[in-house]
Amino acid sequence: MAIFKSNDGAYVISPRKAGPEAAAVGAGFAPDLNGDGTFAGIEGGTEVAAGGVITYAIYTAVLTALDTIPAVRSGQITRAEQRQIILDRTWESTKGAVPTVIILGALLAVCPWLGGVAAFAGVIGGGVMGVRIVRAVFDALPQEQRDELRSKADEVGVTLKGLTDTDPEPMPEFS
Numbered sequence: 001m002a003i004f005k006s007n008d009g010a011y012v013i014s015p016r017k018a019g020p021e022a023a024a025v026g027a028g029f030a031p032d033l034n035g036d037g038t039f040a041g042i043e044g045g046t047e048v049a050a051g052g053v054i055t056y057a058i059y060t061a062v063l064t065a066l067d068t069i070p071a072v073r074s075g076q077i078t079r080a081e082q083r084q085i086i087l088d089r090t091w092e093s094t095k096g097a098v099p100t101v102i103i104l105g106a107l108l109a110v111c112p113w114l115g116g117v118a119a120f121a122g123v124i125g126g127g128v129m130g131v132r133i134v135r136a137v138f139d140a141l142p143q144e145q146r147d148e149l150r151s152k153a154d155e156v157g158v159t160l161k162g163l164t165d166t167d168p169e170p171m172p173e174f175s
Contacts, residue, residue, distance in 0.1 A: 016067050016136060018060045018093050023100045024118075024125030025059075026052030045102075045109030048118075052101025053094055059129060060093040061086055066136035073142065 030051030068082045077085070108114055138146070153159070 016063045016132070017089075018056050018063065018097070019128075020100070021125035021128040021132075022056045022059045023052050023097065023104060024121040025129060026055035026101060026104075026122075041109055044112060045105035048105035048108050049098075049101045052104060053097060056097035056101070057090050057094045061090045062133060063136055064089045066133070066140045069140040070142075 026048070030048040031054075064086045065082070068077065068085055071077045072079060072082050104118070108118060141149070
């Protein structure tokens, strides 16, 4: 993960942002705050919106924390700066997610029979989130741990996509 300081003194980190997968998970697995078992009505829309915003916030905070760990480890930023970066990025992502989760909440409040589709989208979104978090964890590992993982994977004959494999040569283009 690349981190550098811009001319105005702000730290710039190549972003790994929460995407629509977080909205899908938030809508698909929204908390049932009133215990009625449905997303119908204003309460259901509020539950979906709350689940989406909470999911976006937590997911963004985890990705940002994992992205900034190598910079903290190398001494480029302090823990206090890391916390501030996490807070800033989480706030920005959460503000940007509000329209998406409000629209999903309103859609599920008006059409509660789409709850099954939302749950299915939540499962798919959860899988995408899991893969992205695992990749961020691999990127956050120190080089010694990556080398150890590569050697252990080679011992047992396992290929870990993005860690132990190499990109194949591109196919030649025919004219």
